[in-house]
Amino acid sequence: MxxxxxxxxxxxxxxxxxxxxxxxxxxxxxxxxxxxxxxxxxxxxxxxxxxxxxxxxxxxxxxxxxxxxxxxxxxxxxxxxxxxxxxxxxxxxxxxxxxxxxxxxxxxxxxxxxxxxxxxxxxxxxxxxxxxxxxxGNMLSRDAPEVRAAGALTPRQTEILQLIGSGLGTKDIARKLDLSVKTVEAHRAQIMERLGVRDIANLLLEAARRGLITLGRS
CATH class of the missing domain: 3.40.50.2300 (Response regulator)
Incomplete structure (x- = not known):
């Protein structure tokens, strides 16, 4: 750095x-x-x-x-x-x-x-x-039925989304899944498009609201 x-x-x-x-x-x-x-x-x-x-x-x-x-x-x-x-x-x-x-x-x-x-x-x-x-906790209590919806993500996209939610960066995810950085970035872009968000902060918010990740999980 x-x-x-x-x-x-x-x-x-x-x-x-x-x-x-x-x-x-x-x-x-x-x-x-x-x-x-x-x-x-x-x-x-x-x-x-x-x-x-x-x-x-x-x-x-x-x-x-x-x-x-x-x-x-x-x-x-x-x-x-x-x-x-x-x-x-x-x-x-x-x-x-x-x-x-x-x-x-x-x-x-x-x-x-x-x-x-x-x-x-x-x-x-x-x-x-x-x-x-x-x-x-606040998100889950606001709209429980919608939170349970998994969304239209592939298993690989769900896996990458969960790793993003756990705090891993792109390079770490690529190493963990034995993928190239560009592949992880492409998946991340598709995930953001499917969830209708444009940045990582709102990606985490929306994914948590839908029950796809739990923020703060190590």
Whole structure:
């Protein structure tokens, strides 16, 4: 992994100082930029082009969800991890739909922060285990009959989808199934087309809603 320029967004200076210290100890982090509001974060993404954004939710001026929506609308490839104290399902769902590719609780272990960064930078979605359990539980309770529908996926596509849901990246899936990376990518594109989604975050949401995967399963 290349060394990263990280934008840290939180309106509490003590929180930023703590997270900054953790980030500074990670070998893959080269530079840390700080913002104290969502609006400032949007401006700094435009001006400084970070590789990764760690975004709080509850902030004055512009909250983290709206800032994430604006950032990813302008730069769809930008990787945003929500770093929040909120552990309710509505926040998880909104964060992913706004374009975030990760959701990490502020009481997570230090090692989980490093895992989340590694996951999103290789193109995967990272959700804390507690987040995954809550999110899937809410989805299953909303529409049980539809969740049971398996969808029109082939056995191989279902297998690949389940591996994506377990957190494996494309190269890992290719090695595990003895397939080429291009073959896995082709299957993934077909899965997304059949489930009617355009990105990995919504692929996981839709697959979990249909009961095809359980997020957070190792």
């Amino acid at each position: 290349k060394r990263l320029r990280v934008l840290l967004v939180d309106d509490h200076s003590l929180v930023r100082a703590g997270v900054r210290a953790l980030l500074g100890a990670l070998p893959q982090v080269e530079e840390i930029i700080e913002a104290s509001s969502g609006r400032e974060a949007v401006e700094l993404v435009r001006a400084r082009a970070p590789d990764l954004v760690l975004m709080d939710i509850a902030m004055d001026d512009m909250d983290g969800l709206e800032a994430t929506r604006m950032i990813t609308a302008e730069q769809p490839e930008m990787r945003v991890i929500i770093l929040s104290m909120h552990d309710t399902g509505d926040f998880f769902d909104q964060a992913l739909r706004c374009g975030a590719c990760g959701y990490l609780l502020k009481d997570a272990a230090v090692s989980e922060l490093e895992m989340a960064i590694a996951a999103v930078m290789r193109g995967d979605v990272y959700l804390s285990p507690a987040v995954s359990r809550h999110l899937v």
